[in-house]
Amino acid sequence: MPRGRVIKNYNGYYYVDPGSGGAVECRRRGKMKEKILVGDMVEFTATGAQKGVIEKTEPRKNSLRRPAVANIDAMFIVMAAAAPDPSRFLIDQMLMTCEYDGIHPSLCFNKCDLDKPLAEEYAAFYRRCGYAAYPVSACTGEGIDSLKALLDGKVTAFAGPSGVGKSSLLMRIIGRELAVGKVSDKIGRGRHTTRHSEIMKLREHTYVIDTPGFSALDFTHLKEKEITSLMPDLAKYSGHCRFSSCLHRSEPDCSVKQALAAGKILRERYDTYCKIEDSIAERK
Numbered sequence: 704m705p706r707g708r709v710i711k712n713y714n715g716y717y718y719v720d721p722g723s724g725g726a727v728e729c730r731r732r733g734k735m736k737e738k739i740l741v742g743d744m745v746e747f748t749a750t751g752a753q754k755g756v757i758e759k760t761e762p763r764k765n766s767l768r769r770p771a772v773a774n775i776d777a778m779f780i781v782m783a784a785a786a787p788d789p790s791r792f793l794i795d796q797m798l799m800t801c802e803y804d805g806i807h808p809s810l811c812f813n814k815c816d817l818d819k820p821l822a823e824e825y826a827a828f829y830r831r832c833g834y835a836a837y838p839v840s841a842c843t844g845e846g847i848d849s850l851k852a853l854l855d856g857k858v859t860a861f862a863g864p865s866g867v868g869k870s871s872l873l874m875r876i877i878g879r880e881l882a883v884g885k886v887s888d889k890i891g892r893g894r895h896t897t898r899h900s901e902i903m904k905l906r907e908h909t910y911v912i913d914t915p916g917f918s919a920l921d922f923t924h925l926k927e928k929e930i931t932s933l934m935p936d937l938a939k940y941s942g943h944c945r946f947s948s949c950l951h952r953s954e955p956d957c958s959v960k961q962a963l964a965a966g967k968i969l970r971e972r973y974d975t976y977c978k979i980e981d982s983i984a985e986r987k
């Protein structure tokens with residue numbers, strides 16, 4: 704049975720990319736119970752020229768909750784070096800949201816043409832926390848080629864707050880390379896149009912996804928212990944405290960506090976942890 708990747712879900716149709724020959728417009732088999740997400744690998748029966756019926760979805764390796772997309776190989780959180788100014792707390796929350804969905808993201812600091820030293824500083828900071836980070840400029844094209852090289856053979860999602868230049872960046876990346884999908888349509892869409900997650904095919908085996916509506920999780924429903932598990936740089940130390948119930952605040956022999964004092968955990972990251980831990984405690 705032919706298989707392919709769902710690249711778009713629109714008006715009850717699923718558009719499935721079988722790898723070559725263009726997208727196949729599919730309905731789902733009525734008796735199918737499972738939800739079909741953009742990004743899912745599916746098996747389908749061909750029913751006509753570029754038409755088919757999805758019979759089955761294959762197991763997912765991961766999925767984002769909002770927007771619901773499956774099987775992401777890589778994810779970039781896009782922030783601007785300036786205009787709007789980056790907020791470490793927001794960046795941390797977005798990173799943690801990806802980790803919660805089982806995706807270890809990377810970062811792009813766009814608009815590096817506005818403040819190169821700041822973009823570099825932010826990137827260096829997050830590299831120290833264990834995240835790949837790249838200063839780029841959608842305007843001047845700086846850093847775009849190295850970013851493009853990272854996309855090869857993967858499905859890469861881009862997420863970020865409004866105004867950071869995510870659309871401009873995607874436009875730069877996709878440029879003339881686009882093989883499938885109507886990107887000018889997509890990128891040119893007005894601010895008030897509902898945006899769907901849609902996978903854009905750059906070349907064989909290489910796809911990018913815009914993730915409109917991606918926003919930070921509400922962490923207050925998590926257990927305090929889960930918070931460190933979403934921060935790999937803290938998680939590395941959190942299992943070694945004297946008390947297994949340690950919240951890494953004022954407890955004695957806390958290995959997180961020791962790592963903080965030794966500069967192995969960065970102060971701003973610990974501050975994020977405390978801020979979220981406080982919000983959980985307040986909610987109780």
Ligand SMILES: Nc1nc2c(ncn2[C@@H]2O[C@H](COP(=O)(O)OP(=O)(O)OP(=O)(O)O)[C@@H](O)[C@H]2O)c(=O)[nH]1
Nearest residue numbers: 813814817840841842864865866867868869870871
């Ligand atoms: N200086 C500079 N400005 C940029 C760059 N990239 C984008 N911009 C500008 O930033 C503004 C926002 O860019 P968009 O691409 O619309 O940003 P977005 O993140 O897609 O925003 P939403 O559509 O609201 O999600 C526009 O005025 C762009 O011209 C860049 O690399 N440098």
Ligand SMILES: [Zn+2]
Nearest residue numbers: 944949951957
């Ligand atoms: Zn501790």
